[in-house]
Amino acid sequence: MRASIDPPVVANAAAPTVSTAMVTRQRPPRIALVAGEASGDGLGAGLVAELRRLHPDAEFAGIGGDAMRNAGCQTWFDASELSLMGLAEILRHLPRLLKLRREFRERVLAWQPDVFIGIDAPDFNLGVEKWLKQRGIRTVHYVSPSVWAWREKRAQKIGASADLVLCLFPMEPPIYARHGIDARFVGHPMADDIPLQSDRAAARAQLGLPPRAKVLAVLPGSRIGEISRLGAPFFEAAWQVSERFPDLHIVVPAANRNCRQLLATQLSSSALPVAHSHLLDGQARTAMIAADVVLLASGTATLETMLVKRPMVVGYRVAELTYRIVKALGLLKVDRYALPNVLAGRDLAPELMQHDCTPPKLAAAVLHWFEHPAAVEQLQASYLQLHGQLRQNASASAAAAVAELLEKPVRSGGPL
Incomplete structure (x- = not known):
């Protein structure tokens, strides 16, 4: 279990509110993503590929690794910047991580994506998602933390950060539903990758x-x-x-x-x-x-x-x-x-x-x-x-859910 690096995010009443509804779609869709480790990089690559199939002209940028870059995502920072384990290692790198997070979220806001997708890495992504959501950016969290196992009330915190949660397991969406949060079961990519019979x-x-x-x-x-x-x-x-x-x-x-x-x-x-x-x-x-x-x-x-x-x-x-x-x-x-x-x-x-x-x-x-x-x-x-x-063709299912979110209207202060 990773130690959290995320201090509480407090809404800034004086912060400018930006609404994507105010931006006339004169450009291709923009999708920002963050993956913090190899497994997330693989998930991100599959998601980018499927979203590109739905929106061939879409632009992708954020934090990722080789797999996401090969799929066509421009990476402003490499995923290795977030791949830390253990309290001691996180504390040692905390100033750098906080600086990276500040720079990254400001760059995302300036880029004005149509949606931001945080892939796993909840200690980093949930704070970024909440900050962006407060400023009118649609947000998605891909891979639910294990709310089915412990501290179910974390679902409320995740819902405060994400407009949509993409879940790998079928027992997870009902937990979010109890807290009024939109969560979708998309299947597990590993189940797609592994054949039904192994040699x-x-x-x-x-x-x-x-x-x-x-x-x-x-x-x-x-x-x-x-x-x-x-x-x-x-x-x-x-x-x-x-x-x-x-x-x-x-x-x-x-x-x-x-x-x-x-x-x-x-x-x-x-x-x-x-x-x-x-x-x-x-x-x-x-x-x-x-x-x-x-x-x-x-x-x-x-x-x-x-x-x-x-x-x-x-x-x-x-x-x-x-x-x-x-x-x-x-x-x-x-x-x-x-x-x-x-x-x-x-x-x-x-x-x-x-x-x-x-x-x-x-x-x-x-x-x-x-x-x-x-x-x-x-x-x-x-x-x-x-x-x-x-085995639900997870990347395609996740992309379809994101595409559905993109079709929803947004208003100043956040998505409807």
């Missing part, structure tokens, strides 16, 4: 794995803190599984160089046989497809594992003090954490959280999938159904 044999060949061996993919997270808490119990659980299946191969994708170094240290300290342990640079999806079972940290990777139709065991731990505070304040509003279980409304994947995230329990849950092929087959049918629900 295990090809993935194993790509990774140099035996075609008939039992394979367990282990993903203890993509951040150092997660790996520090989860790596040791995950690898201990994998060793316990290997005691039952001596030919078991373990594949461990590392998100980056720092993660690889920590994972290598943890692997070398484990009892897992070196010959059957495979530490990869990236290639997480390939590892999932190659695997018979996936043991992973709770997060977006659970959705990806579902979409490649692999049985999974989900584990997670947070710092004990954090866990106690969250529980005491009742911030979490769900009994399920893994996205497949949330989407299905029932327990498809075992979830072993906090004090239940122990090697024996993790190993037992993994062994269940290895030893019950009929249960795996039934699970895959459920995953296929959920995949179909999320």
Whole structure:
């Protein structure tokens, strides 16, 4: 979870109000966008491509990466300027980030776009959206924060910033509707990208794995803190599984160089046989497809594992003090954490959280999938159904919603 860099935005009664209704459409549509990391850059590129199909003469500008530039968006700042993780890193760069935000929003206002689209990155985008909305610019927030999981009242803050929220999951729009906010389910781009059936044999060949061996993919997270808490119990659980299946191969994708170094240290300290342990640079999806079972940290990777139709065991731990505070304040509003279980409304994947995230329990849950092929087959049918629900041609659906917003009239002080 990123720490917020966004101080409260206070409406300035003396600030000039600009209305796009006062600008006669003598020019092509202008669309400003912000993406703050690789995933947002990909979403932005798909959205730009689809909006260009609807409005071939449209102009696009803002903050993005290579994917958005290749799609035809002029980037005033690179997405890497916003790609910061952790409180310490954000605090160190806070003056620069605040300066960038001031310069960027003034440039957007001067450019007078017909709509501004903030893609994910809520700590940066929601403040920009609110500031622009107060000055008569239509605003869209693409990718809802997890209001279904905790602090539902955040939906009100998002609605104060965005005229329209584009949601990746079907359970999100009803939450916004309770607060009178226009939100649309557009589907998940990952569900569009991943085929309904994944080729295990090809993935194993790509990774140099035996075609008939039992394979367990282990993903203890993509951040150092997660790996520090989860790596040791995950690898201990994998060793316990290997005691039952001596030919078991373990594949461990590392998100980056720092993660690889920590994972290598943890692997070398484990009892897992070196010959059957495979530490990869990236290639997480390939590892999932190659695997018979996936043991992973709770997060977006659970959705990806579902979409490649692999049985999974989900584990997670947070710092004990954090866990106690969250529980005491009742911030979490769900009994399920893994996205497949949330989407299905029932327990498809075992979830072993906090004090239940122990090697024996993790190993037992993994062994269940290895030893019950009929249960795996039934699970895959459920995953296929959920995949179909999320496969909505997300970029085209999002573009259609934005185009609909563009057709709505605006007035001085904000959109109608």
